[in-house]
Amino acid sequence: MSKRTVFIVSDRTGLTAEELSHSLLTQFPGVHFTTTVLPFVDTDDKVNDVVHQINAAAQVDSVRPLVFMTFVNANYSQRVSQAEALVIDVFNAFLATLARELGAQPSHQAGHSHGVVDPARYISRIDAVQYAMDCDDGSNADDYGQADLILMGVSRSGKTPTCVYLAMHFGLYCANYPLTDEDLGSEHLPKILRPYRQRLFGLTINPQRLQEIRHKRRPDKRYSELQQCRYEVGQVEAMFRRHQIAMLDTSRMSVEEIAATLLHTTGIRRELVG
Amino acid sequence: MSKRTVFIVSDRTGLTAEELSHSLLTQFPGVHFTTTVLPFVDTDDKVNDVVHQINAAAQVDSVRPLVFMTFVNANYSQRVSQAEALVIDVFNAFLATLARELGAQPSHQAGHSHGVVDPARYISRIDAVQYAMDCDDGSNADDYGQADLILMGVSRSGKTPTCVYLAMHFGLYCANYPLTDEDLGSEHLPKILRPYRQRLFGLTINPQRLQEIRHKRRPDKRYSELQQCRYEVGQVEAMFRRHQIAMLDTSRMSVEEIAATLLHTTGIRRELVG
Numbered sequence: 408m409s410k411r412t413v414f415i416v417s418d419r420t421g422l423t424a425e426e427l428s429h430s431l432l433t434q435f436p437g438v439h440f441t442t443t444v445l446p447f448v449d450t451d452d453k454v455n456d457v458v459h460q461i462n463a464a465a466q467v468d469s470v471r472p473l474v475f476m477t478f479v480n481a482n483y484s485q486r487v488s489q490a491e492a493l494v495i496d497v498f499n500a501f502l503a504t505l506a507r508e509l510g511a512q513p514s515h516q517a518g519h520s521h522g523v524v525d526p527a528r529y530i531s532r533i534d535a536v537q538y539a540m541d542c543d544d545g546s547n548a549d550d551y552g553q554a555d556l557i558l559m560g561v562s563r564s565g566k567t568p569t570c571v572y573l574a575m576h577f578g579l580y581c582a583n584y585p586l587t588d589e590d591l592g593s594e595h596l597p598k599i600l601r602p603y604r605q606r607l608f609g610l611t612i613n614p615q616r617l618q619e620i621r622h623k624r625r626p627d628k629r630y631s632e633l634q635q636c637r638y639e640v641g642q643v644e645a646m647f648r649r650h651q652i653a654m655l656d657t658s659r660m661s662v663e664e665i666a667a668t669l670l671h672t673t674g675i676r677r678e679l680v681g
Numbered sequence: 682m683s684k685r686t687v688f689i690v691s692d693r694t695g696l697t698a699e700e701l702s703h704s705l706l707t708q709f710p711g712v713h714f715t716t717t718v719l720p721f722v723d724t725d726d727k728v729n730d731v732v733h734q735i736n737a738a739a740q741v742d743s744v745r746p747l748v749f750m751t752f753v754n755a756n757y758s759q760r761v762s763q764a765e766a767l768v769i770d771v772f773n774a775f776l777a778t779l780a781r782e783l784g785a786q787p788s789h790q791a792g793h794s795h796g797v798v799d800p801a802r803y804i805s806r807i808d809a810v811q812y813a814m815d816c817d818d819g820s821n822a823d824d825y826g827q828a829d830l831i832l833m834g835v836s837r838s839g840k841t842p843t844c845v846y847l848a849m850h851f852g853l854y855c856a857n858y859p860l861t862d863e864d865l866g867s868e869h870l871p872k873i874l875r876p877y878r879q880r881l882f883g884l885t886i887n888p889q890r891l892q893e894i895r896h897k898r899r900p901d902k903r904y905s906e907l908q909q910c911r912y913e914v915g916q917v918e919a920m921f922r923r924h925q926i927a928m929l930d931t932s933r934m935s936v937e938e939i940a941a942t943l944l945h946t947t948g949i950r951r952e953l954v955g
Contacts (some may be wrong), residue, residue, distance in 0.1 A: 411783065420941035423704045429953045430697045430751070431775055434787035444951065446941050473782070477704070493782045501705055501769055508747070508767045509685065513708035529935070530897050536842045540814055568810045571845055575936070623804050661803070662849070667694035667720050677718065679703045 412472040421446040465491040535574035542582035560610035591642035609647040609654035686746040695720040739765040809848035816856035834884035865916035883921040883928035
């Protein structure tokens with residue numbers, strides 16, 4: 408397997424470049440990448456150090472490294488682009504095109520994304536995360552009135568991380584309610600959920616997959632027996648159908664896919680708050 | 682203020698394109714953007730619908746929309762690129778360059794990022810999120826042995842969202858411990874934290890900023906009085922100095938900036954798990 412050194416360089420967090428490079432490099436499964444992230448490169452000295460480090464890697468590897476960079480400071484990006492590397496300038500590749508199209512110059516100010524935020528927006532995002540934590544796993548049902556979305560499903564069907572993700576990235580108030588044996592034995596929706604019919608969404612999961620996840624967590628209990636998983640999933644899907652609650656099978660989905668599907672399916676307001 | 686319609690189009694979640702476009706467009710504060718996200722565009726019919734929708738917007742606006750797209754399916758991206766729009770092909774702009782450099786063809790398989798993940802990795806990420814929730818705000822201190830990092834600080838200094846972010850995106854086990862009046866009156870580190878000296882990190886915050894955040898949450902209490910905020914921050918910083926615990930002032934930082942700084946400062950292992 409061939410190898411390549413990768414640098415992510417930025418005068419801010421570098422998270423945008425890190426995520427994009429992750430998306431791109433996973434398209435080359437035949438190459439083994441070793442990645443170094445160098446964030447907050449925001450002085451002349453730091454830029455010099457970075458260029459040295461890249462050039463040193465080029466020498467050691469006998470092949471030029473890949474550099475993904477997002478600099479707001481155009482002077483710095485220009486200097487890094489002269490290093491001994493294939494340099495991918497994530498921002499500038501598109502900024503010039505956008506500037507021409509919009510007939511406007513980019514502000515070249517740091518921190519407009521993943522950066523300093525206005526206090527009100529910061530606070531509302533933090534409050535959304537706190538809400539997800541407070542209203543996790545059926546807790547604080549008295550606060551369901553504030554929910555944008557209430558996820559319901561059996562234990563380990565993906566409710567908690569999805570709520571947290573939607574809070575962190577979109578500032579949404581998401582509660583989640585675990586359907587337990589007691590709820591599953593009834594024909595009715597749990598009483599506590601009935602006032603919020605329009606905001607309910609059901610998650611379901613393949614029983615084998617559920618068994619696998621539960622087994623890793625609590626092996627050798629009724630909880631992680633395949634028969635119990637089958638029973639719960641069967642009952643939960645019947646409940647969703649009976650009450651016409653939209654449902655999503657999360658078996659082979661990442662948290663991001665579940666979150667993106669929920670936003671898309673429900674048409675709930677979405678605005679990145681990161 | 683000029684206006685422009687923006688479409689984010691993808692055969693997967695579209696989250697990569699959404700985050701990148703967010704970074705780029707915030708560089709043009711003089712333009713008002715209206716964004717529509719169209720994820721999971723993965724059939725011929727859906728591609729046709731998207732092209733129609735873009736062309737219709739071009740007609741209504743009398744100016745062509747901006748389209749940011751990430752298609753794994755090259756046939757789809759080719760068709761969307763013919764719409765009446767400025768089309769920014771986030772993946773292909775770089776994939777061809779990377780393929781040439783690496784002497785390898787991209788796999789063009791969906792779901793390598795933000796997508797289907799191997800079960801072990803999925804589970805470890807979910808477990809990290811669960812850990813952040815279980816060990817929030819001083820709870821379950823018996824589990825601190827598992828922590829990669831234990832954040833300490835006064836209430837509302839940014840501990841909780843940072844722990845959740847590091848769990849969600851990097852699969853790290855982060856606990857957080859709130860320093861209360863009782864802890865702050867002592868010269869010593871809280872007993873419960875002493876075994877984990879190497880994993881402690883202190884968050885601090887400007888007292889005015891803290892007062893502002895607390896006031897929004899619980900006005901008219903001692904908790905949100907400036908004098909109390911000043912006292913707590915002074916004591917906490919003295920504690921960090923006395924015990925030589927690294928500290929970070931989060932006053933003007935986003936959650937991403939706090940997380941990126943912690944990763945960078947501590948040199949903790951980092952691997953995107955999204």
